[in-house]
Amino acid sequence: xxxxxxxxxxxxxxxxxxxxxxxxxxxxxxxxxxxxxxxxxxxxxxxxxxxxxxxxxxxxxxxxxxxxxxxxxxxxxxxxxxxxxxxxxxxxxxxxxxxxxxxxxxxxxxxxxxxxxxxxxxxxxxxxxxxxxxxxxxxxxxxxxxxxxxxxxxxxxxxxxxxxxxxxxxxxxxxxxxxxxxxxxxxxxxxxxxxxxxxxxxxxxxxxxxxxxxxxxxxxxxxxxxxxxxxxxxxxxxxxxxxxxxxxxxxxxxxxxxxxxxxxxxxxxxxxxxxxxxxxxxxxxxxxxxxxxxxxxxxxxxxxxxxxxxxxxxxxxxxxxxxxxxxxxxxxxxxxxxxxxxxxxxxxxxxxxxxxxxxxxxxxxxxxxxxxxxxxxxxxxxxxxxxxxxxxxxxxxxxxxxxxxxxxxxxxxxxxxxxxxxxxxxxxxxxxxxxxxxxxxxxxxxxxxxxxxxxxxxxxxxxx
Amino acid sequence: xxxxxxxxxxxxxxxxxxxxxxxxxxxxxxxxxxxxxxxxxxxxxxxxxxxxxxxxxxxxxxxxxxxxxxxxxxxxxxxxxxxxxxxxxxxxxxxxxxxxxxxxxxxxxxxxxxxxxxxxxxxxxxxxxxxxxxxxxxxxxxxxxxxxxxxxxxxxxxxxxxxxxxxxxxxxxxxxxxxxxxxxxxxxxxxxxxxxxxxxxxxxxxxxxxxxxxxxxxxxxxxxxxxxxxxxxxxxxxxxxxxxxxxxxxxxxxxxxxxxxxxxxxxxxxxxxxxxxxxxxxxxxxxxxxxxxxxxxxxxxxxxxxxxx
Numbered sequence: 001x002x003x004x005x006x007x008x009x010x011x012x013x014x015x016x017x018x019x020x021x022x023x024x025x026x027x028x029x030x031x032x033x034x035x036x037x038x039x040x041x042x043x044x045x046x047x048x049x050x051x052x053x054x055x056x057x058x059x060x061x062x063x064x065x066x067x068x069x070x071x072x073x074x075x076x077x078x079x080x081x082x083x084x085x086x087x088x089x090x091x092x093x094x095x096x097x098x099x100x101x102x103x104x105x106x107x108x109x110x111x112x113x114x115x116x117x118x119x120x121x122x123x124x125x126x127x128x129x130x131x132x133x134x135x136x137x138x139x140x141x142x143x144x145x146x147x148x149x150x151x152x153x154x155x156x157x158x159x160x161x162x163x164x165x166x167x168x169x170x171x172x173x174x175x176x177x178x179x180x181x182x183x184x185x186x187x188x189x190x191x192x193x194x195x196x197x198x199x200x201x202x203x204x205x206x207x208x209x210x211x212x213x214x215x216x217x218x219x220x221x222x223x224x225x226x227x228x229x230x231x232x233x234x235x236x237x238x239x240x241x242x243x244x245x246x247x248x249x250x251x252x253x254x255x256x257x258x259x260x261x262x263x264x265x266x267x268x269x270x271x272x273x274x275x276x277x278x279x280x281x282x283x284x285x286x287x288x289x290x291x292x293x294x295x296x297x298x299x300x301x302x303x304x305x306x307x308x309x310x311x312x313x314x315x316x317x318x319x320x321x322x323x324x325x326x327x328x329x330x331x332x333x334x335x336x337x338x339x340x341x342x343x344x345x346x347x348x349x350x351x352x353x354x355x356x357x358x359x360x361x362x363x364x365x366x367x368x369x370x371x372x373x374x375x376x377x378x379x380x381x382x383x384x385x386x387x388x389x390x391x392x393x394x395x396x397x398x399x400x401x402x403x404x405x406x407x408x409x410x411x412x413x414x415x416x417x418x419x420x421x422x423x424x425x426x427x428x429x430x431x432x433x434x435x436x437x438x439x440x441x442x443x444x445x446x447x448x449x450x451x452x453x454x455x456x457x458x459x460x461x462x463x464x
Numbered sequence: 465x466x467x468x469x470x471x472x473x474x475x476x477x478x479x480x481x482x483x484x485x486x487x488x489x490x491x492x493x494x495x496x497x498x499x500x501x502x503x504x505x506x507x508x509x510x511x512x513x514x515x516x517x518x519x520x521x522x523x524x525x526x527x528x529x530x531x532x533x534x535x536x537x538x539x540x541x542x543x544x545x546x547x548x549x550x551x552x553x554x555x556x557x558x559x560x561x562x563x564x565x566x567x568x569x570x571x572x573x574x575x576x577x578x579x580x581x582x583x584x585x586x587x588x589x590x591x592x593x594x595x596x597x598x599x600x601x602x603x604x605x606x607x608x609x610x611x612x613x614x615x616x617x618x619x620x621x622x623x624x625x626x627x628x629x630x631x632x633x634x635x636x637x638x639x640x641x642x643x644x645x646x647x648x649x650x651x652x653x654x655x656x657x658x659x660x661x662x663x664x665x666x667x668x669x670x671x672x673x674x675x676x677x678x679x680x681x682x683x684x685x686x687x688x689x690x691x692x693x694x695x696x697x698x699x700x701x702x703x704x705x706x707x708x709x710x711x712x713x714x715x716x717x718x719x720x721x722x723x724x725x726x727x728x729x730x731x732x733x734x735x736x737x738x739x740x741x742x743x744x745x746x747x748x749x750x751x752x753x754x755x756x757x758x759x760x761x762x763x764x765x766x767x768x769x770x771x772x773x
Binding site: 003006007010014018258259261262263264266267268269270271272273446 | 513516518519534535538541543544545547548549550551552553554562563565566567607610611
């Protein structure tokens with residue numbers, strides 16, 4: 001055991017000492033923070049103001065579009081203002097308030113108007129294709145879109161054209177479509193004698209939808225935001241479990257193959273038995289995994305706590321997530337399932353690694369393992385929606401999937417006997433897997449030459 | 465007779481139908497430097513692995529430092545395998561210390577010893593270098609040091625000289641003699657006869673899994689008839705009639721002859737006889753047979769050619 005601990009310590013320190021390990025760990029919270037921030041920053045800085053033209057026989061529709069664009073801009077100024085105020089209140093970044101850049105701006109057509117709409121469109125094509133530039137306030141700008149309204153009565157809502165070569169950015173099209181639609185409906189109601197105010201009030205009616213959970217105590221059945229988020233939280237944990245198990249099991253495989261291909265293993269085996277070596281490696285990398293998880297959860301907690309101080313719904317959800325990350329009801333099973341899942345998969349990979357001389361050889365064997373590992377990812381969403389359904393219950397009893405599936409079901413209060421039963425089966429399988437892999441490892445680790453065929457691979461266990 | 469550090473009795477090792485080692489028995493006395501010689505694929509490495517209990521023999525028994533398995537006394541043994549490798553990302557000093565710890569040294573002792581050894585054998589500047597940054601020769605020195613950091617009683621080095629330049633071969637010879645002075649017993653296998661000749665007290669010659677010679681170097685040399693080499697334009701065949709001379713043979717080189725001697729013959733008498741008979745000598749070489757000659761005689765020229773490479 002003393003030697004296993006020495007092997008484990010080396011394995012742990014050598015992995016944890018590398019820069020790559022910490023970069024990988026730090027990337028995780030950075031990605032989360034980025035997923036909050038980047039779209040906002042991109043919206044703010046990267047996306048240019050979109051210039052567009054409107055061709056309409058009726059000037060009131062042009063005005064309508066202008067109003068809609070102005071209202072949209074006012075809304076983004078308001079939200080920027082709010083954010084600025086809340087930052088100022090909490091003492092972060094004072095300074096001047098900078099209103100955001102307008103998203104859209106209507107300009108007059110730069111070309112000759114033509115005698116009819118077709119001609120006007122034809123005249124504008126070079127700008128729409130980007131061959132010609134607009135001059136706006138002395139700077140060349142791209143013409144993003146052209147809106148052509150039909151000359152006919154708008155109570156028949158056909159014939160509006162939206163010319164734009166960018167098919168992905170649909171914001172402007174949606175904005176104009178909504179403005180026109182509202183206006184048409186408005187007119188229709190007015191024509192039928194409905195008062196404008198009534199119309200606006202009717203339009204604002206929302207259904208108050210209160211969700212209740214029959215399993216909860218009387219009087220407290222209301223389902224909160226937190227509970228809804230909580231219901232989905234296992235998906236996050238399953239994903240983390242998957243990434244963590246994959247990462248560390250690969251680490252173990254790599255270090256085994258390094259020792260084997262470098263022939264260090266022979267020196268090691270003159271000092272330790274194959275069993276001691278294998279247990280030491282399993283143990284050392286398990287601690288690497290736990291370090292990684294602690295770092296992840298810690299940084300996740302940090303990032304979310306930072307956002308939870310923000311105002312509005314985002315802050316609330318962040319707060320709910322913070323509570324979830326540190327809730328023992330999820331954290332406890334998460335750590336337990338990580339360890340068992342890790343031991344199961346990595347002992348399999350150790351057996352594979354011990355018989356191969358290069359990572360390339362090992363990858364052939366890795367294929368099936370990876371395919372198996374994909375199943376929990378594919379079923380993740382279904383299981384959350386039906387945590388005690390057929391699929392969830394069947395997969396729970398397959399030890400290879402137990403850690404993921406049970407973690408997945410945690411929010412659905414699975415029956416205690418199923419939790420205990422699947423856990424026991426998983427634990428027994430882990431013990432068997434370590435024993436069986438140990439036999440393959442013992443015979444495989446000094447093997448040289450070609451990796452074994454599948455059948456030979458299992459024969460290795462018999463020869464021990 | 466001193467006690468033996470390693471005793472192999474009737475060791476046989478089969479891999480399926482192939483027998484790598486046939487009925488091999490050995491006795492390595494304490495304090496000796498013992499050479500394992502033999503062509504590629506002779507079974508040297510297999511024998512060494514069996515001695516270390518890395519492989520189980522198919523039949524036969526081993527006894528290492530008085531124990532049935534090398535694993536029982538692994539802390540007293542040092543081993544350098546034939547195919548050598550290091551953890552690429554670890555520092556030279558740390559690797560040596562790690563292997564020291566695996567052999568039962570405390571962390572502190574292992575670290576101190578690692579530094580001391582690296583300094584003594586010319587790698588003082590590389591203590592904190594990652595192994596991947598070292599040259600191949602340096603790496604090999606680190607491996608040798610890692611295998612002996614715990615001052616083992618019994619050291620087994622499989623092909624320690626291969627891949628080293630002459631300067632580093634010299635350093636390694638120094639390491640081995642230092643160990644021997646310290647009282648360690650050393651077994652090493654080699655292809656280079658000169659090293660064996662300079663260092664070994666005893667050698668064992670293995671070919672095709674069988675032991676073909678086991679003894680001291682003078683004993684080995686006695687297996688080859690003593691001879692002198694002559695180079696002359698005259699015909700030296702009349703020397704064959706001299707007492708002490710077994711035969712005079714032409715060699716493959718023109719004008720060169722090999723005069724095979726009996727054990728009691730004296731080369732200077734041959735020289736005197738040459739003068740007396742008026743044989744005009746261009747060269748007279750009374751060198752003892754080298755270990756290479758022994759090898760060629762015992763193993764056969766074809767297999768020996770592999771070794772000479």
